Amino acid sequence: MNAVYCTILTIGDELLIGQTIDTNSAWMAQQLNPLGIQIKRRVAVGDVRIDMLEAMQEELQRTDILLITGGLGPTNDDITKGVLCEFFNTKLITDAATDSWVREIFEKRNRPILQINLDQALVPEKALVLPNKVGTAPGLLFTQEQKTIVAMPGVPFEMQYLMTEHVIPYLKEKYQTPNFLHRTVVTSGEGESFIATRLIEFEAALPDNIKLAYLPKLGVVKLRLTGREVSETSLNALFVDLIRRLGPIVVSTQDEDLEYTISRILHEQGKTLALAESCTGGAIASLFTAIKGASTIFKGSAVTYRNEVKKTLLDVTSIDDMNQTTVSENLAKEMAEQVRLKMKADYGLGIVGYLEKHDHDNSVWVAVSTAEKTVTKHFYTYYDRSKNIIFASTMALNFLLKQVEA
Amino acid sequence: MNAVYCTILTIGDELLIGQTIDTNSAWMAQQLNPLGIQIKRRVAVGDVRIDMLEAMQEELQRTDILLITGGLGPTNDDITKGVLCEFFNTKLITDAATDSWVREIFEKRNRPILQINLDQALVPEKALVLPNKVGTAPGLLFTQEQKTIVAMPGVPFEMQYLMTEHVIPYLKEKYQTPNFLHRTVVTSGEGESFIATRLIEFEAALPDNIKLAYLPKLGVVKLRLTGREVSETSLNALFVDLIRRLGPIVVSTQDEDLEYTISRILHEQGKTLALAESCTGGAIASLFTAIKGASTIFKGSAVTYRNEVKKTLLDVTSIDDMNQTTVSENLAKEMAEQVRLKMKADYGLGIVGYLEKHDHDNSVWVAVSTAEKTVTKHFYTYYDRSKNIIFASTMALNFLLKQVEA
Numbered sequence: 064m065n066a067v068y069c070t071i072l073t074i075g076d077e078l079l080i081g082q083t084i085d086t087n088s089a090w091m092a093q094q095l096n097p098l099g100i101q102i103k104r105r106v107a108v109g110d111v112r113i114d115m116l117e118a119m120q121e122e123l124q125r126t127d128i129l130l131i132t133g134g135l136g137p138t139n140d141d142i143t144k145g146v147l148c149e150f151f152n153t154k155l156i157t158d159a160a161t162d163s164w165v166r167e168i169f170e171k172r173n174r175p176i177l178q179i180n181l182d183q184a185l186v187p188e189k190a191l192v193l194p195n196k197v198g199t200a201p202g203l204l205f206t207q208e209q210k211t212i213v214a215m216p217g218v219p220f221e222m223q224y225l226m227t228e229h230v231i232p233y234l235k236e237k238y239q240t241p242n243f244l245h246r247t248v249v250t251s252g253e254g255e256s257f258i259a260t261r262l263i264e265f266e267a268a269l270p271d272n273i274k275l276a277y278l279p280k281l282g283v284v285k286l287r288l289t290g291r292e293v294s295e296t297s298l299n300a301l302f303v304d305l306i307r308r309l310g311p312i313v314v315s316t317q318d319e320d321l322e323y324t325i326s327r328i329l330h331e332q333g334k335t336l337a338l339a340e341s342c343t344g345g346a347i348a349s350l351f352t353a354i355k356g357a358s359t360i361f362k363g364s365a366v367t368y369r370n371e372v373k374k375t376l377l378d379v380t381s382i383d384d385m386n387q388t389t390v391s392e393n394l395a396k397e398m399a400e401q402v403r404l405k406m407k408a409d410y411g412l413g414i415v416g417y418l419e420k421h422d423h424d425n426s427v428w429v430a431v432s433t434a435e436k437t438v439t440k441h442f443y444t445y446y447d448r449s450k451n452i453i454f455a456s457t458m459a460l461n462f463l464l465k466q467v468e469a
Numbered sequence: 470m471n472a473v474y475c476t477i478l479t480i481g482d483e484l485l486i487g488q489t490i491d492t493n494s495a496w497m498a499q500q501l502n503p504l505g506i507q508i509k510r511r512v513a514v515g516d517v518r519i520d521m522l523e524a525m526q527e528e529l530q531r532t533d534i535l536l537i538t539g540g541l542g543p544t545n546d547d548i549t550k551g552v553l554c555e556f557f558n559t560k561l562i563t564d565a566a567t568d569s570w571v572r573e574i575f576e577k578r579n580r581p582i583l584q585i586n587l588d589q590a591l592v593p594e595k596a597l598v599l600p601n602k603v604g605t606a607p608g609l610l611f612t613q614e615q616k617t618i619v620a621m622p623g624v625p626f627e628m629q630y631l632m633t634e635h636v637i638p639y640l641k642e643k644y645q646t647p648n649f650l651h652r653t654v655v656t657s658g659e660g661e662s663f664i665a666t667r668l669i670e671f672e673a674a675l676p677d678n679i680k681l682a683y684l685p686k687l688g689v690v691k692l693r694l695t696g697r698e699v700s701e702t703s704l705n706a707l708f709v710d711l712i713r714r715l716g717p718i719v720v721s722t723q724d725e726d727l728e729y730t731i732s733r734i735l736h737e738q739g740k741t742l743a744l745a746e747s748c749t750g751g752a753i754a755s756l757f758t759a760i761k762g763a764s765t766i767f768k769g770s771a772v773t774y775r776n777e778v779k780k781t782l783l784d785v786t787s788i789d790d791m792n793q794t795t796v797s798e799n800l801a802k803e804m805a806e807q808v809r810l811k812m813k814a815d816y817g818l819g820i821v822g823y824l825e826k827h828d829h830d831n832s833v834w835v836a837v838s839t840a841e842k843t844v845t846k847h848f849y850t851y852y853d854r855s856k857n858i859i860f861a862s863t864m865a866l867n868f869l870l871k872q873v874e875a
């Protein structure tokens with residue numbers, strides 16, 4: 064069976080001058096991959112008519128599906144609809160359904176409706192209109208021979224709504240795709256190159272239709288097995304072998320972030336967690352609270368950035384009276400214990416450290432406290448401030464995971 | 470003067486299956502833009518030899534500068550160096566400087582060195598080697614006629630190091646670029662389409678070399694004026710006019726995020742801030758702590774996710790004894806006042822709300838407390854959980870900014 068290829072074309076100057084980070088493409092790829100639709104290329108161009116036409120022309124020659132996002136808004140810099148009309152040699156007409164929907168929205172929020180809002184109902188005559196119930200700009204679907212072209216707004220949740228409600232069901236229906244399977248294992252504690260060396264034999268023995276990819280991140284390395292037209296059973300057999308070879312560095316055998324793994328386990332155990340964050344400054348808390356239903360396992364975090372706050376909020380004793388950063392094993396321990404007691408949690412995690420070189424020191428101390436015992440871990444940060452926050456959070460979560468699994 | 474064009478080519482399957490979000494392109498664009506180098510296109514392809522060759526071929530035809538990231542790592546799926554040799558018809562040789570640098574690193578961290586680490590010193594003979602002092606894979610610079618091609622690792626901080634230390638100085642030296650100026654104003658409180666309607670005259674009167682772009686985000690709309698070959702003075706004049714027309718919805722006249730504006734003002738005032746976060750769960754705290762030197766203005770955040778913790782940590786009284794979410798103006802007020810007192814801060818901010826529909830309610834209450842008074846604001850959330858966290862944080866920061874400016 065032939066692979067079905069897709070190109071994602073994102074439109075907007077803001078993407079080219081770096082004012083916006085493109086998160087849409089990754090999301091779309093995640094949705095299409097399980098369908099066996101392969102993203103062959105991702106292309107971004109500015110709000111420039113000729114560049115848009117050129118890109119659509121070129122990409123359509125090498126792909127089956129072209130998904131376009133951006134430039135469907137109501138303002139002058141949104142020229143996608145006009146360009147689509149030119150490309151498909153058609154004209155704009157009013158779509159009655161969209162027109163009444165737009166009016167409905169503005170009545171609901173009782174705000175006066177403007178002409179440019181009503182213009183959202185103008186659509187290319189040759190387009191199949193995909194209703195957008197979370198915004199005013201509908202999706203526009205075109206077909207050319209066997210190919211599918213869809214234009215969607217660039218606003219992430221509008222694009223996501225249109226993909227989920229309309230585009231994905233349409234593509235599932237229309238295309239016969241080869242079966243792709245992925246298995247991802249998350250590791251921590253060993254560098255990419257060390258892992259690769261241990262896996263030389265394993266990689267050499269892989270059949271042509273199965274591929275191993277390394278995805279290093281700060282503090283973790285994800286390894287992904289991708290099989291094309293393989294059975295669950297045979298891929299799983301290889302996956303088990305991979306996990307066995309990786310041994311103790313395996314953190315999770317699901318492609319999920321550490322906070323999800325931890326939440327899952329705590330939920331099963333009916334246990335709760337409280338944090339006392341200094342250097343990570345709320346970063347770990349926001350990882351947990353981003354998870355739906357977090358409150359069943361997550362009690363809260365004392366983000367005690369300044370030393371005086373560590374005292375007033377957590378009554379820790381192991382810091383001097385000056386308001387200078389202090390990093391010690393005892394402090395991390397005290398924070399973990401105190402926050403566990405104050406928030407009446409089963410697990411308390413305390414973390415304190417330097418995000419930037421401090422008298423040539425860049426240590427971080429993490430402590431995890433339970434009713435039985437408090438254990439600590441020490442490590443150094445190597446990167447810049449923002450990376451160190453991610454790195455320290457990841458290391459802390461790795462350490463916490465080991466304790467909740469124990 | 471002719472514009473100088475650049476294409477960013479990112480390489481890696483992880484970008485195409487959506488396992489990684491491409492933050493490199495945005496960063497690179499931000500650096501190149503002030504140099505007057507225009508990013509014409511951004512292209513992402515997988516770790517596929519033929520796709521890489523095709524992309525390099527095509528993009529070089531329409532750009533002056535081709536910046537490539539990814540696939541320079543030590544593992545088997547990193548094939549960029551081989552493809553570069555093929556493309557430039559050259560072979561791999563050992564770079565002495567890189568070789569000794571790699572050995573040095575592994576000695577420092579005293580870890581055994583592996584062959585695949587040493588292989589990092591293999592570089593295409595025709596390449597100018599750009600030393601990488603934050604990693605093992607050097608940058609590789611090629612020239613073809615007047616064009617420049619640079620390959621860098623995909624690891625963000627390694628790419629950033631190579632760009633800053635080597636690539637940007639090289640490009641500045643080599644290319645004469647037209648002058649581009651940007652002015653960005655951040656607004657909040659009015660939708661994109663309303664703003665656009667108020668600016669119809671303004672936009673119509675803009676000269677051809679000046680462009681206005683709308684950048685809507687959750688809770689804010691940024692407007693960006695871009696001038697090509699204009700004087701500071703004339704662009705500033707237009708910018709002042711724009712700000713005047715926008716009036717009260719202007720939040721900041723610098724392209725900076727709200728937390729930076731607030732930190733700057735508090736720093737000037739010598740005032741401090743303490744947070745009590747419920748629904749935002751540490752998201753606001755991590756915005757502030759991501760700023761270097763945050764501790765001068767930021768005391769900490771009580772992330773009181775569960776009600777019982779609001780009591781134990783903040784002694785708030787206006788919640789019932791059940792551990793169910795409670796959202797009220799009084800609660801937000803109490804949280805703001807208590808956290809200000811407990812952390813001995815000048816400003817206390819309290820926020821409580823629903824991230825998902827709760828008995829058909831999706832209210833959020835924000836309160837900002839000072840020694841003089843406590844003020845509150847109420848709003849609704851419209852999006853999904855993760856968007857609502859960003860939206861609520863933004864609304865809270867907008868409200869806080871108004872108070873610190875008052």
